[in-house]
Amino acid sequence: MNGWQIKVFYDGACPLCRREAAVWQRLDKGRGRIALEDISAPGFDAGAYGLSPEAVMGEIHALLSCGAVVRGVEVFRQVYIALGLGWLVAPTRWPGIRTVADRAYRWFARNRLRFTGRATCDEACACGSNAA
Numbered sequence: 001m002n003g004w005q006i007k008v009f010y011d012g013a014c015p016l017c018r019r020e021a022a023v024w025q026r027l028d029k030g031r032g033r034i035a036l037e038d039i040s041a042p043g044f045d046a047g048a049y050g051l052s053p054e055a056v057m058g059e060i061h062a063l064l065s066c067g068a069v070v071r072g073v074e075v076f077r078q079v080y081i082a083l084g085l086g087w088l089v090a091p092t093r094w095p096g097i098r099t100v101a102d103r104a105y106r107w108f109a110r111n112r113l114r115f116t117g118r119a120t121c122d123e124a125c126a127c128g129s130n131a132a
Helices: 015-028 053-058 073-082 097-115 121-129
Strands: 006-010 034-038 061-064 069-071
Touching: 006 015, 006 073, 015 034, 015 097, 061 073, 069 073, 073 097
Parallel strands: 006 034
Antiparallel strands: 006 061, 061 069
């Protein structure tokens, strides 16, 4: 068995993602409950987990120690449960709040590259083609 309860696939090139991963490591206090794998690292193979590069870049994914893959807000729920802080995210499972939390995260995930100042290929290409 792995020592970790959850392995999170995070974007190490994203400042917000790196910050959140650092918080998780600090809260884990060296217990090894949370494993992190940088999807922007050379050699990362999403296919090894049955995922596509587009999927893992599109929203956060994680592997639970039982082998199940989770994504979106469920990753955050599982991380905080593994850290013994599940009560912090428990309301995101409540009817109504769950729907809002899931939708808000999907909106954030679609826009995170823009929020962090990282252009998508389409934006960069469009910008470059219109340059004087």
